[in-house]
Amino acid sequence: MPGFEVFGAEEKKEIQDVLDTGVLFRYEFAEQRKGVYKVREFEEQYAKYCGTGFAQAVTSGTAALKVALTALGVGPGDEVITQGFTFVATWEAILEVGAIPVFTEVDETLNMDPADLLKKITAKTACIIPVHMLGSQADIVAIVAIAAERNIPVLEDTAQAAGGHIRGKRLGSFGTCGTFSFDAVKTMTTGEGGMIITNDQELWRTMSEYQDHGHDHKVNPGARGGEGRRFIGFNFRMMELQGAIGLAQLAKLDSMIDAQKKTRDALLEAALTIPGTRARKVIDPEGDTATFCCFILSDRDQAAKVNEVLREAGCGAINFAENTWHFYPRWEHLLNGSTPVKSGWPFAEPGGKRRIVYDPEALPQSADLIARTLVFPVPVKMANDRLQLMCEALKKAAAV
Ligand SMILES: *Cc1c(COP(=O)(O)O)cnc(C)c1O
Numbered sequence: 001m002p003g004f005e006v007f008g009a010e011e012k013k014e015i016q017d018v019l020d021t022g023v024l025f026r027y028e029f030a031e032q033r034k035g036v037y038k039v040r041e042f043e044e045q046y047a048k049y050c051g052t053g054f055a056q057a058v059t060s061g062t063a064a065l066k067v068a069l070t071a072l073g074v075g076p077g078d079e080v081i082t083q084g085f086t087f088v089a090t091w092e093a094i095l096e097v098g099a100i101p102v103f104t105e106v107d108e109t110l111n112m113d114p115a116d117l118l119k120k121i122t123a124k125t126a127c128i129i130p131v132h133m134l135g136s137q138a139d140i141v142a143i144v145a146i147a148a149e150r151n152i153p154v155l156e157d158t159a160q161a162a163g164g165h166i167r168g169k170r171l172g173s174f175g176t177c178g179t180f181s182f183d184a185v186k187t188m189t190t191g192e193g194g195m196i197i198t199n200d201q202e203l204w205r206t207m208s209e210y211q212d213h214g215h216d217h218k219v220n221p222g223a224r225g226g227e228g229r230r231f232i233g234f235n236f237r238m239m240e241l242q243g244a245i246g247l248a249q250l251a252k253l254d255s256m257i258d259a260q261k262k263t264r265d266a267l268l269e270a271a272l273t274i275p276g277t278r279a280r281k282v283i284d285p286e287g288d289t290a291t292f293c294c295f296i297l298s299d300r301d302q303a304a305k306v307n308e309v310l311r312e313a314g315c316g317a318i319n320f321a322e323n324t325w326h327f328y329p330r331w332e333h334l335l336n337g338s339t340p341v342k343s344g345w346p347f348a349e350p351g352g353k354r355r356i357v358y359d360p361e362a363l364p365q366s367a368d369l370i371a372r373t374l375v376f377p378v379p380v381k382m383a384n385d386r387l388q389l390m391c392e393a394l395k396k397a398a399a400v
Pocket residue numbers: 059060061062063086087089090131157159160180181182183192193194
């Protein structure tokens with residue numbers, strides 16, 4: 001990560017095609033655009049890459065989550081289950097549609113623990129959002145089986161794992177739909193941008209219309225054409241310039257992942273020389289995107305000592321127990337119910353009665369795991385001397 005490291009002539013050529021027509025908008029202007037439809041082409045290529053029937057581009061990964069949840073019919077009165085280790089965007093989107101986020105533990109995949117998922121399902125559960133965090137697969141086959149038995153849709157938040165798969169089947173294509181982010185730090189980037197994939201044509205049509213103010217896309221699937229509208233919508237339309245960049249970045253995705261794997265393998269090999277250390281559990285190593293190198297130490301004291309050695313060498317690792325963006329007990333705005341809305345929504349009902357209260361101690365299994373996990377982001381390009389320095393530091397840490 002991220003794709004801007006390989007930004008080059010291919011992206012510039014795609015952007016130039018758009019600038020040559022002067023049409024920055026994905027819909028209409030049929031004559032002026034001379035057949036250039038970059039967002040539509042990006043959607044087609046993305047769906048093909050993922051092996052799904054349909055793809056819908058939107059403005060961000062967070063918008064993708066909101067559009068998908070809305071199209072699935074999720075709203076006030078519903079609960080949506082996700083994991084307590086994810087980026088804040090996942091539960092922001094749940095709150096944004098008026099539903100209540102319910103958090104599960106993570107297991108050694110560092111993703112949703114299917115055993116805890118079973119305990120969290122209620123009659124109000126309207127959707128389950130497993131996240132393929134830090135580039136590696138959630139136990140998605142088990143999760144989809146649990147959901148299917150109960151007729152609950154699964155939305156895979158695949159923002160951090162574009163290009164990942166399990167035995168050839170792409171992440172994001174196991175559930176009812178899957179969402180992606182192309183923000184500045186993701187493996188493939190369009191600056192800002194997002195995508196939703198699905199095999200359900202009706203669901204796709206709803207998403208397509210919703211993200212375009214409810215314009216009727218019926219007579220012209222994926223584009224405008226009709227005069228009617230079935231429902232209210234909003235604007236989450238991707239620009240042609242983003243679609244252009246996405247096409248060039250998608251063509252580089254596999255080679256970026258291959259490069260990351262080599263670096264990740266070298267780092268992990270050195271990390272595993274630390275006594276008692278385990279790699280994160282990866283369901284299919286072939287399909288891992290190697291965007292991050294994660295290793296789990298025997299306890300939090302050891303993790304702290306190891307990281308001290310790494311920091312002294314100038315290559316400290318991320319400990320997500322110390323990071324406030326990705327782990328439940330550190331989301332103080334969620335726990336405190338902080339919102340700019342005067343009525344207190346979405347944490348309080350109109351009238352002020354608190355409708356959601358979270359216990360910071362609710363996820364002890366995750367707290368234990370996350371505190372003893374160290375993580376290196378893996379760039380696409382890493383200078384050899386930097387990699388050597390990191391491997392040496394890890395071996396030094398193994399000796400303390
Ligand atoms: C980045 C990210 C998002 C949100 O994507 P944006 O494009 O930044 O809105 C959602 N979920 C996860 C897990 C992410 O890492």
